[in-house]
Amino acid sequence: MNKREAHYIWQLADWPAMHYDPAVLVKLLGEVSHAQGVLLGRLTDVGMLLRNQASLTALTEDVVQTSAIEGERLDVGSVRSSIARRLGVDLGALAPLDRHVEGVVEMVLDATVHCAAPLTSERLFGWHAALFPTGYSGLSRIRVGAWRDDAAGPMQVVSGPIHRRFVHYEAPPAAQLEVEVIKFLAWANADTSEPALIKAGLAHLWFVTLHPFEDGNGRMARAVGDLFLARADGSPQRFYSLSAQVQRERKSYYDILEQTQKGTLDVTQWLAWFLGALLRAVESAQQSLDAVLVKARFWQQWTAIPLNGRQVKLLNRLLDGFQGKLTSSKWATISQCSPDTALRDINELITLGILRRMASGGRSTAYELTAGSDDRSIVSVRLAP
DSSP states (O other), X not given: OOTTSOOSGGGSTTTTOOBOOHHHHHHHHHHHHHHHHHHHHHHHTSOHHHHHHHHHHHHHHHHHHHHHTTTOOOOHHHHHHHHHHHHTOOOSSOOOOOHHHHHHHHHHHHHHHTTTSOOOHHHHHHHHHHHOTTSEETTEEOOOSSOOOOTTSOOEEEESOGGGOEEEEEOOOGGGHHHHHHHHHHHHHSOOSSOHHXXXXXXXXXHHHHOOSSSOHHXXXXXXXXXXXXXXXXXXXXXXXXXXXXXXXXXXXXXXXHHHHTSOSBOHHHHXXXXXXXXXXXXXXXXXXXXXXXXXXXXXXXXTSOOOHHHHHHHHHHHTTOSSOEEHHHHHHHHTOOHHHHHHXXXXXXXXXXXXXXXXXXXXXXXXXXXXXXXXXXXXXXXXO
């Protein structure tokens, strides 16, 4: 490629003057705003405890999935415990601390809970240091809490085997970063004219286009987007996860991003994709809220029954969407108890009407929750501590 020819949007003469066609986006903006209103309206009626549970669910998904997009698998229990600890949500027994999980959680919560605070270089450096507390990305030592220096060459997004690399994108040279970031932060902290949801989409695109750090740029771009979404919602509590939706639509996300970064400063199509994904994220959150409400109603129904810790743990696993079929052997493994104890736990729950044997056959008997059981005649049964 002739370096004097514009190939990426940051090389265009009018960069960073991105623009869009409001007429193309007005319908989507209305649909997203309506969906957000419906979701927040439902949450207004459920009380603080359930709102906190719904927020905990959304934030846990956000942290887990923003890392999954980058190929990192975080332990869901550790993430959930870390967020609950910070938000003061009672989960009973908490998972042990995980330094890497703690860093991602700190970044996401700072972006959303403190969304009204200015976005500064120091704040971004703090996020980056939280993501890489050891100073390493995998086995490679990286610059942490500082802009990249391109010592190893230009910052590129590549794919394919080493001998046949395909360059999807090349970021601005490190020498330009200070000026570029100053422009971005001035716009980010200014009272600009575009709708709040549009600003969130532009902020995500602008940051990931600068790619200012040696690693972690995708996660940080999503955190920047979440900050502006929280401002758009007018609430630091999160009830939906755009990162989870990006993970579900990962290929189309990277396709539209590459297309936009190699295109013109008309970013209408990027914003259409961003708003569409946001709409689907809010719709998915409606389903998550349904699950939270089902779980809450379940425990309200059985609140008078003194279940033991193993039973509470496994019932919560079932309510959260247990993968596969629950058998007595799986119960024993998850609860770290003997097979006899597991079977006794299960039989007690069957007697109470909380569990039932599944109709499907097989080598092992499987169990499921009894749908809609509200028989109050059994509340006097006392289970083993």
